[in-house]
């Protein structure tokens with residue numbers, strides 16, 4: 087066990103955990119930020135996507151020891167009032183079915199729009215290809231990303 | 239106007255003053271829509287008045303509607319309350335939706351599956367809404383001393399036009415809640431609907447996009463422990479012994495022990511899985527710590543002997559034998575090939591098929607195969623349980639709380655009344671969560687450690703646990719006369735361990751000489767309901783065969799199906815044809831129009847397919863484009879007849895999802911076995927459809943209808959497989975008979991190279 091000082095959604099947090107603990111479980115079990123989801127644990131599904139200094143990463147494969155000193159953003163901190171253009175577009179297009187994958191989808195899309203505010207269809211498809219949606223909401227996800235991009 | 243007797247749904251009117259209230263959270267419908275003005279949104283009332291099981295109204299006019307069924311993504315949590323709100327006559331923006339706990343004394347059929355939620359909830363929910371409205375009217379009539387018939391309602395208000403009196407519902411709710419439930423109520427005329435048939439946003443939308451806790455896997459209470467399970471690595475194996483002491487020294491590990499799901503003498507029911515009746519639990523202080531111990535865990539496994547027991551299948555006692563042995567996909571295939579040659583159990587026989595085949599000028603025979611599939615719900619199996627000496631609270635993802643209650647009661651040795659099951663939003667279901675063994679496992683762990691616990695399966699546990707879609711095979715034969723006309727039709731289909739045949743479905747009823755036979759091969763690999771069970775295979779086989787047949791006969795594939803349906807309508811063959819040929823033809827005609835069937839866009843290859851299941855009719859046209867040797871799905875057009883559509887945009891969403899699901903499984907879905915072990919355990923091995931493989935465009939068209947609603951979550955799924963296969967034939971010139979298609983396509987493109 088070791089103490090780690092983390093910056094999550096702009097706030098300082100301290101946890102005492104095994105250095106190999108993935109950020110996913112630090113967030114979910116130790117910090118009660120459960121919006122970040124567990125899907126596969128091996129960086130294959132994207133359900134656990136968070137931002138590390140603005141870049142989308144798979145928190146299930148990111149040990150807490152390498153997250154110290156970085157700005158971490160989770161779905162809970164993407165916007166103050168749940169009004170990030172992507173979150174609004176997601177509601178406008180009524181994207182979710184079960185909803186379980188959607189935090190990861192939104193976080194991946196948010197990192198994409200940070201880098202590339204006007205992505206083409208193909209760029210959206212590439213960026214989101216690592217995020218599985220078992221319910222098959224892919225078309226609505228793409229449409230919502232485009233709507234959000236227009237508003238940025 | 240329909241009048242219904244409220245007695246039929248008496249249970250809905252039972253009032254229990256205190257709800258058990260587990261993980262329940264309120265969902266404000268206005269959070270998920272276009273933002274209403276401040277006057278439109280009401281704050282929380284000081285007091286709630288319960289009108290029946292589904293409805294309570296606050297003194298300020300706020301309305302809480304309970305959504306009875308478990309939510310796994312089919313959006314019943316929005317559409318069921320919409321039905322209540324319609325008959326109650328309230329403003330949707332003033333509605334708060336609450337997920338009901340499992341409460342059989344108050345609610346009928348709290349089950350999500352078989353695409354029956356809206357169909358079977360239609361009348362009970364409307365009745366509950368209309369009854370509450372009638373009681374509010376009666377309360378106003380009593381207060382104003384006027385005839386109830388003179389009182390009208392609109393948007394949560396009651397009005398007596400003659401005297402100019404007007405109040406909002408909340409002002410008479412306290413009185414209404416004390417009145418007798420009327421014996422009979424009138425339901426609204428369909429043409430007067432203002433909520434049903436208009437698109438409403440998911441009531442949980444805002445929570446989903448902001449990452450609020452809603453799923454069982456998100457649940458946490460003070461003092462809660464974490465648990466992982468270890469199950470045998472192969473079907474046909476069981477625990478012999480395991481090494482505990484080295485794990486006990488690992489950080490955060492509290493205990494390691496086995497749990498047995500069924501007590502001696504307990505009679506299992508249809509939804510009790512027989513997969514692994516004994517598993518090992520590892521309990522500790524955090525998920526990561528128990529997962530570390532799980533990695534280090536060592537056990538000896540042994541082959542399980544054959545086991546026999548009686549199962550209670552909805553009152554029928556069925557003898558069940560689970561065979562011994564470690565099974566292989568290669569053996570499965572060889573055995574299935576044998577069964578194809580043998581005669582099967584005759585399920586339906588019209589005319590004299592044997593003679594007709596003998597006389598035929600031409601016989602066409604094709605065999606179609608598909609593998610086992612895993613559900614792979616996005617949220618892995620998990621459950622929270624808090625079991626005390628005299629009571630238990632279970633909060634978990636389940637489609638069917640009712641079916642696990644007895645199992646829980648016997649395993650915990652507690653009376654059913656002392657077990658509370660609370661319904662969590664589920665990260666997908668697809669049939670998998672009709673089998674709630676995880677609730678029993680979590681409960682037994684909690685009972686043993688005497689603390690609340692959250693048990694989480696890894697993806698590997700989830701994919702390796704069984705309850706799969708079975709592997710199937712279907713052989714179709716058609717006899718053509720010298721004029722190339724279809725005279726006889728024969729289907730023989732089976733699977734491991736169940737047959738996919740629905741003998742009375744189309745094209746039965748449309749052909750003079752018809753034979754349907756089935757066969758089944760036992761296995762210890764467990765299976766379960768998977769989105770449109772059986773239909774999800776047989777539709778693809780049948781509709782691929784009809785396509786090939788149409789071509790052989792020189793007919794347009796849609797025209798050919800319509801001819802058969804015409805025959806079934808005007809002069810049906812045999813009895814018990816369980817489809818309506820007119821509605822079936824209706825969706826084919828609609829998809830022909832919407833897809834501009836005879837006028838496809840340049841460079842696309844089209845396939846058509848249609849199917850009837852879960853009381854609904856669906857036809858689909860799918861367009862492929864070849865990019866080099868890679869097929870890309872461009873457009874899918876679906877025509878659906880499922881009666882009245884409650885929430886059209888959400889219904890379209892589910893239809894789109896079913897189509898994407900079908901495309902994914904047609905190309906990639908496959909689970910195989912080596913020595914009883916599933917060969918795929920996570921998404922690096924099990925290929926799922928992803929964003930780049932999704933179609934560019936999907937259109938879901940609903941037939942305008944005033945018929946009562948029928949199924950929707952499943953019916954769009956089965957026809958996809960043949961739409962894909964038939965389009966691939968147009969694109970490649972090759973018929974594909976074995977799912978998944980991707981390996982064959984890769985083989986073909988290698989040959990081209």
Ligand code: FES
Pocket residue numbers: 123124125126127128129130131132133134135144145146147
């Ligand atoms: S849980 Fe991290 S990618 Fe799947």
Ligand code: FES
Pocket residue numbers: 182183184185186187188218219220221222223311616665666
């Ligand atoms: S909405 Fe269910 S997995 Fe994406």
